[in-house]
Amino acid sequence: MSNVLTKLPTSNVSPRLAVIGGGISGLTAAYRLRQWLPRAEIELFEAGDRLGGVLHTRRDQGLLIECGADSFFNQLPAAVELCQELGLGEEIIPTNEEPRRALILHAGKLHRVPEGFVQMRPEKVGPMLRTRLLSWRGKLRLLAERWATSPTELANEDFDESVASFATRRLGREVFERMVQPLLAGVYTADPYRLSVAATMPTAFEAERKYGSLIAKVMADRKQASRDSGARYGSFVTLRNGMAQLIDTLVSQLNDVKIHLNTPIKNLTPTADQRWSVSQASGNETLVDGVIVALPAPRAGALLASTDAELSNKLQNIAYASSAVAVLVYRREQISDPLDGFGMVVPTVEGRQIVAASYSSVKFPGRAPADQVLIRVFVGGALQPELLERSDAEIVQLAQAELSDILGIRGEPLRAELVRWNEKMPQYHVGHLQLVDRIEDLVSKHVGLELAGNAYRGVGIPQCVQQANSAARRLAESFDLPSPSEG
Ligand SMILES: Cc1cc2nc3c(=O)[nH]c(=O)nc-3n(C[C@H](O)[C@H](O)[C@H](O)COP(=O)(O)OP(=O)(O)OC[C@H]3O[C@@H](n4cnc5c(N)ncnc54)[C@H](O)[C@@H]3O)c2cc1C
Secondary structure (H helix, E strand, O other), X not given: OHHHHHOOOOOOOOOEEEEEOOEHHHHHHHHHHHHHOOOOEEEEEOOOOOOEOOOOEEEEOOEXXXXXXXXXXXXXHHHHHHHHHOOOHHHEEEOOOOOXXXXXXXXXXXXXXXXXXXXXXXXXXXHHHHOOOXXXXXHHHHHHHHHOOOOHHHHOOOOOOEHHHHHHHHHOHHHHHHHHHHHHHHHHOOOOOOEEHHHHOHHHHHXXXXXXXXXXXXXXXXXXXXXXXXXXXXXXXXXXXXXXXXXXXXXXXXXXXXXXXXXXXXXXXXXXXXXXXXXXXXXXXXXXXXXXXXXXXXXXXXXXXXXXXXXXXXXXXXXXXXXXXXXXXXXXHHEOOOOOOOEEEOOHHHOOOXXXXXXXXXXXXXXXXXOEEEEEEEEEOOOOHHHHHOOHHHHHHHHHHHHHHHHOEOOOOOEEEEEEEEEEEEOOEOOHHHXXXXXXXXXXXXXOEEEOOOOOOOOOHHHHHHHXXXXXXXXXXXXXXXXXXXX
């Protein structure tokens, strides 16, 4: 999509524009506006003291520590294309060849995710039958997926249900509890009883609608499926010097976009002459012709409270979960586990206090000195928010204790620290797609206003880049930029 976008002719008009939020969404939006409206006066407002939002890399003593996001999916092209445009194509690196797999904790032991279990679809029967993650009863129930009945409401285009409901009725409770729940929690840190299957697992959802069952869909495109299977963990890439390399390069190419750090925006209101008043918490005001709001949805909603009550309420209805990442570094010899994967996810039914752990230095090269292991442990999320009320030291301590028990670690870590991400992960609850349709409808009634960010149509970095591209394109086109068909 961005290929099409970058071919758009640039325009000579010189509007005054604002972007609110300096995460990957806001920075991408500002970059595109600069590209397509080179004469525009653009200002970017960021509440914090640094740019990048959830993308934050620290380097220290031979370690490359990703505090937040550490990689992105390369099968959705927007993020890869952005990197290439920025001259970072050669800097994109894949995960290490071995051991390209994820592990799931079951009864205190780590097991490989059966090969071919992708997006809830069991693409290979053999590995599903051999796995020790499931009992024979669970395996038979999984095979019976072919004959599980579908609810009559499925025919309704707007039908949605929770991931828990969908996975349990199609694949059985064991597969849901031992595989689907932890794998999804590793991405969304979500409550599967509230998470929308239509918004988060559209491929599986559509498979039932079109083919009557997930297994029938696998059989229908077996050729394609066998080509794709196992490739999933090879589809995550990062930048040699970490996600900060993307942020730093993007910022360096914003040219004369005026960046205001430590500048939280409090209000966004339309003026009588069809402009927007952007009010800072300090009371300063900037008048602009167009604005892209790239904030977590509840913050965006708060800014628009006096502009559009329904839009503001709908935005504030999108819930967010918090999490914390305990960064632990050990000498390799302290760990008896073979670390036979890129990390583990921990099912709720295991009764543990961690959601997942990513073995960063096993996953990507150059993350730690050769004799050390860097592990990031995820705590909290929608299912255990109470753990985040504890102090940093207590959370690090519990992460350390869980990890030592599971991986057989002896002694204290060489380094241990905590990063908190408060209200950073949107929760796409049942009905999310209809909610977003309505939000987009309401936004379209306000000339010069656009939204971008992870709250709407995908939380991953490629989806954020793509949504920012689209928001910038709509805004640029509203200032007479010729449409692609004219260009
Ligand atoms: C811990 C964690 C790990 C993740 N890992 C991955 C991963 O590996 N791969 C992947 O693809 N995705 C990952 N994600 C998801 C992805 O990183 C995020 O969805 C994405 O980075 C969000 O970017 P954003 O710009 O929309 O929002 P944010 O990064 O949240 O940026 C919003 C910015 O707005 C600023 N702001 C807030 N209020 C105001 C205000 N009033 N005025 C001005 N500025 C304001 C904030 O300070 C922030 O800088 C992860 C998410 C989390 C939380």
